Amino acid sequence: MGGPSWLAWTFASVVIVVAAYCLTRLLVSWRQHRPSDRRVDAIHVLMGVAMAGMLVPRLRVFWAGGWEVVFAIGAAWFGWLAIREFRGRATVGGRPGHHLQHVLACGAMLYMFLAAATVAKAGGSAMSGMAAGAAHAPTLALVLAFALFGYVIWTADRLSSLAPVAALAARVAPVPAFAGAAAGGGASPATGGEDGHGTPGDDGQAPAAHVRQVPLSPRLAACCEIAMGVTMGYALILML
């Protein structure tokens, strides 16, 4: 059965705030060349918008079947990143578990949209936009919810190990501008790894006079993961 409408609106508000914040991170990271995991921020923007529309039909912004394509591609993409990481090729994100977490999240989103579409085709109630207790595979929904909550807990455990932005700013040493060093796509150690971290300017030079590469708040990024995970788990539980 669907949840209370006020509760759906509450969770929708949470994911909209997360999406808006992650969009801001993308813009700031791009404009100021500050390190951030842009892929994760981007997927969080999409997930936030999609989740809001699933929880509250009035907030839907995509055509039928569109989100399924988006999250199928997302799952495949992060899965590919995870496989690359397993094979030893470094990617932004660092470890396969980080990518697997987003494979799981994209998979859960895909399942939810497919299940909702199944109920809609069967003429089920769409009062709150959630599958009214007639999910295609409730056992799978429960397993996905378990897994998502597991990642939420794991992320919360790591939260205290992430430094606040102020401490990061004090730690980051000034980076002297150097010409041509980024022509081949490389980045200085202060800017971190691959794309998404302090990318070169349009002229191929390292960001001229850009002496501080303070990362965007990793703590808030982790909090976004937690908020999205809990909300997705809620949506899956409603599908039982």
Place this chain on the structure above:
Amino acid sequence: MASQAADARARAGWPGGIGAVREESWTAPDVRRRLQLVLAGIWLLDGVLQFQAFMFSKGFSQMLGATAAGNPAVVADPISWSAKIIADHPTATDAIFALIQVAIGLGIAWRPARKLALGASVVWALAVWWLGEGLGGVLNGAASPVNGAPGAVIIYALLAVLLWPGRQDRAAPFAAGRFTGATVARLLWLVLWGSLAYLALLPATRAPKALGALVAGMASGQPGWLAGLDDHLGAFLTGNGPAMAVVLAIVLAVVAVSAFLPRPGARAGVMLALATAAFLWLAEGLGGMLAGGGTDPNSGPLLALLALAFWPLASAALPATGQQKPATATQPASPEGT
């Protein structure tokens, strides 16, 4: 130290790659911490289950109120009183209940708040055991290991105590003994599993067809695979209920005393406990979660978690002085790891 820092960065993902991790404060979770995290996950699940639509309806308060039946007045009257409050204010009360449980789960997971959250979980669990579960039906004769007796929620409190991250840990051959000491932990294990063995011999379980009816009754509303399983199990138990109740009691009694056995026997006891927990969870219909309206996963997963907390470790966890060993894959280098 350098390799530990590198390992911390690798585990942290992109924040580690850009120096956003406090390597000096990060310690990999040891066995006890991992068990705490599992407990945190179960609390989080409980909290989100509490957000289901049924919990905001009159049905939830009626379900709670029904637990007063058969209990002494001193136990039943507060149950009825709280059920009435919930019935009068279903939205506010249920939202508060859900938020409390979610907060407990996230609090246990977030290291700086783990003690506060574990302490709160004990208080909350005891309150729910009384006002929400009627003391698990222990006093009204309805308790059976197959329906979650002695009350799944009391196991949360027990786990919180056994997995408490104390300042000075005691030497113990299993994670559950590090705070209370091995002897107290074993006694608590004996009390819990021994009480389950006792309850298995009471009429609620041992009466003819009682066990079968309990299990078959869980099939309603379940997905096909679980409904079929419960139906078949219920049919079997209907024909062999009293004998199976005795077998169950013997198994539970063996598990109860296994904690006092040498390491091989203790390990066998833990494995038997895990198998029994799995059986009970299936018989409980996975707490009714798949049927909709389940408030928690019931006792099965908690009994399994408790069993894992008593798994004999390869070596004694810590010396009696509480001095920490250097960080390894399973040992904490600082209290943060527990």
